[in-house]
Amino acid sequence: MLCEPPWRDATGRWLATGMTFTPATLRTSVPAREARAVRVPAGRRVSVVDVEGGQVGDLFAFAAADPAEHLSAAHTRASTGRLFPAIGEEFVTDRRRPILGLVADTSPGAHDMLIAACDPARYALLGAERPHRSCAENLRESLAGLGLAVPVTPQPVNVFMRIPVAGDGRLSWLPAVSQPGDSITFEALMDCLLVVSACPQDLVQINGGDPTPLAIDLPQAAPDKE
Numbered sequence: 001m002l003c004e005p006p007w008r009d010a011t012g013r014w015l016a017t018g019m020t021f022t023p024a025t026l027r028t029s030v031p032a033r034e035a036r037a038v039r040v041p042a043g044r045r046v047s048v049v050d051v052e053g054g055q056v057g058d059l060f061a062f063a064a065a066d067p068a069e070h071l072s073a074a075h076t077r078a079s080t081g082r083l084f085p086a087i088g089e090e091f092v093t094d095r096r097r098p099i100l101g102l103v104a105d106t107s108p109g110a111h112d113m114l115i116a117a118c119d120p121a122r123y124a125l126l127g128a129e130r131p132h133r134s135c136a137e138n139l140r141e142s143l144a145g146l147g148l149a150v151p152v153t154p155q156p157v158n159v160f161m162r163i164p165v166a167g168d169g170r171l172s173w174l175p176a177v178s179q180p181g182d183s184i185t186f187e188a189l190m191d192c193l194l195v196v197s198a199c200p201q202d203l204v205q206i207n208g209g210d211p212t213p214l215a216i217d218l219p220q221a222a223p224d225k226e
C-alpha cells in the first residue's frame with residue numbers, strides 16, 4: 001500500500017528536486033495481530049523484519065497481473081524437494097511459476113511451509129474468546145483495502161515459525177527463536193503483491209503467547225547486478 005510514494009519515481013529518483021541519490025528503504029510497519037500489503041516490482045527485494053523477536057509472520061504473495069495466481073507452499077515443496085525453504089531456492093505459484101526467491105536470512109533459519117493460516121474456525125476449536133483476529137481474516141482485510149478479493153486462503157509461508165518434523169512424522173509447535181531485528185529477504189521474480197500478517201496466535205506457543213509487530217522493508221531500487 002505504501003509501495004511507490006508519489007514524490008519518487010519507480011527508480012527512486014527524487015522528483016521534487018530532480019536529484020538522484022542512494023535510495024532509502026521504505027518501511028511498512030505491521031502492527032501486532034494485523035497485516036499489511038505491499039506491491040513489489042519484479043527484480044526488487046523485500047524483507048520481513050521481526051521487530052521485537054519471537055514473532056511468526058504469515059506471508060502470502062499474489063501475481064500482480066492476476067491475483068488468482070498465488071504463491072503455493074505445496075507446489076514449492078514439489079519444486080524444491082524440501083519441506084522448508086532455504087537460501088537460493090525459489091517459491092513458485094499454483095501455476096508452478098517462480099514468484100519469489102529467498103536471497104538472505106539473518107534469523108536462525110526456521111520457516112514453516114506446512115501449516116495453514118490461522119482462521120476463525122481454528123480459534124473456535126481452541127476455545128478462544130470471540131472475536132479473535134486471524135491471519136486468514138487479516139489477509140482478507142488487507143486485500144479488501146486494495147479493492148481485491150481472493151476465493152481461497154492460500155497456504156502461507158510462515159516466516160520465523162518453528163515446526164520441526166520428528167522421524168516418525170510428528171510435528172512440534174515451538175516458540176519462534178528469531179531475535180529482535182532478524183529479517184528474511186526475498187527477491188520478486190514477477191510483479192507481485194505481498195501480504196504479511198503478524199500472526200495473532202496466542203493460544204499455541206508459536207509466538208511465545210504474546211504476539212508482537214513485524215515490518216516490511218522495501219528498498220526503493222533494485223539490487224545491483226554483478
Ligand SMILES: [Zn+2]
Nearest residue numbers: 118135199200
Ligand atoms: Zn496466524
